[in-house]
Amino acid sequence: MSLFARNAWKLSLNSAQKCRTSHTANTVVKKSSMGWVAAGLLAAGGLTGGVLLTDHLDANDGLAPTAYPWEHKKMLSSLDHNSMRRGFEVYRQVCAACHSINQIAYRNLVGTLFTEEEARALAESNMVTDGPGEDGKMFERPGKLSDYLPAPYPNEEAARWANNGAYPPDLSLITSARNDGENYVFNLLLGYLEEPPAGIELREGQHFNVYFPGGAIGMTPPLYDEIIEYTDGTPATKSQLAKDVVTFLKWCAEPEFDDRKRLGMKAVTLLSIMMMGTLYWKRFKWSVLKTRKMAYVGR
Ligand code: HEC
Numbered sequence: 001m002s003l004f005a006r007n008a009w010k011l012s013l014n015s016a017q018k019c020r021t022s023h024t025a026n027t028v029v030k031k032s033s034m035g036w037v038a039a040g041l042l043a044a045g046g047l048t049g050g051v052l053l054t055d056h057l058d059a060n061d062g063l064a065p066t067a068y069p070w071e072h073k074k075m076l077s078s079l080d081h082n083s084m085r086r087g088f089e090v091y092r093q094v095c096a097a098c099h100s101i102n103q104i105a106y107r108n109l110v111g112t113l114f115t116e117e118e119a120r121a122l123a124e125s126n127m128v129t130d131g132p133g134e135d136g137k138m139f140e141r142p143g144k145l146s147d148y149l150p151a152p153y154p155n156e157e158a159a160r161w162a163n164n165g166a167y168p169p170d171l172s173l174i175t176s177a178r179n180d181g182e183n184y185v186f187n188l189l190l191g192y193l194e195e196p197p198a199g200i201e202l203r204e205g206q207h208f209n210v211y212f213p214g215g216a217i218g219m220t221p222p223l224y225d226e227i228i229e230y231t232d233g234t235p236a237t238k239s240q241l242a243k244d245v246v247t248f249l250k251w252c253a254e255p256e257f258d259d260r261k262r263l264g265m266k267a268v269t270l271l272s273i274m275m276m277g278t279l280y281w282k283r284f285k286w287s288v289l290k291t292r293k294m295a296y297v298g299r
Pocket of ligand 1: 090091094095096097098099163166167168169174178185188189216217218219220222223245
């Protein structure tokens with residue numbers, strides 16, 4: 001219970017006692033019920049206040065992310081595919097050094113980010129360990145469309161070893177795995193302070209990020225202006241890079257996003273048309289009852 005709630009609780013107990021001692025002339029029923037009502041009200045108020053306060057002011061939660069008008073959140077828009085393509089470039093050239101995306105295979109990129117030839121060429125640029133072969137040994141071969149995007153580290157221990165003990169999580173589902181995913185990741189990527197606030201000690205390899213729960217994050221600020229060059233010539237400012245990579249990550253977490261939205265639109269359109277028919281049918285069926293006239297003829 002928060003301090004606020006605890007004080008309110010004490011207050012309500014005090015007032016309950018006072019009620020009982022001061023109104024001695026009242027009947028017993030009234031006296032005690034008044035006290036209980038006051039106690040109840042104060043306790044409820046105190047608890048609500050306490051819950052609200054701990055909800056919003058807990059320093060361990062990090063700052064609530066600012067909401068941005070994402071293209072895909074508009075009613076009739078799909079994911080921004082140009083942005084996704086750029087975001088993949090950011091992921092590949094920056095984030096992939098530390099983070100895996102183990103739910104996406106090269107074949108998933110066909111038709112959404114690349115043509116089949118492009119995706120195949122991309123897969124082949126990467127050597128994959130396969131096997132065992134006929135001689136019982138593992139061997140290296142160029143990647144295929146059915147291979148998954150390569151991970152930077154063979155296992156969690158290796159990842160922690162390379163990052164001062166912090167584990168860079170797999171980013172496949174990150175926008176769904178965090179509250180307010182897109183806004184959180186976007187704000188997180190841009191939310192570093194150069195110096196931690198007074199009184200906060202950071203350990204080796206940690207940085208201060210206002211959006212990260214607790215503030216001390218084990219990821220060095222990954223983005224800065226012009227860290228990569230976009231193939232489509234878009235100026236690679238820090239916020240542009242962050243927006244594009246988040247759009248790409250949103251697609252990774254929900255590759256069915258566009259289809260789902262389109263299906264939803266079809267369903268709503270179809271159901272609205274059917275609704276009109278249904279309303280007409282209802283009026284038709286009820287017309288007999290609705291237009292019936294009751295007449296009582298007295299004898
Ligand atoms: C130098 C390695 C490195 C690079 C490059 C890097 N990260 Fe990280 N990232 C980390 C580490 C380590 C953590 C774990 C931090 C922790 O738990 O303190 C992390 C954590 C995260 C988290 C999770 C935060 C949370 O709420 O748990 C997200 C999201 C993230 N990184 C996104 C990105 C994106 C997007 C990029 C590319 C633009 C990127 N990272 C590039 C090392 C890296």
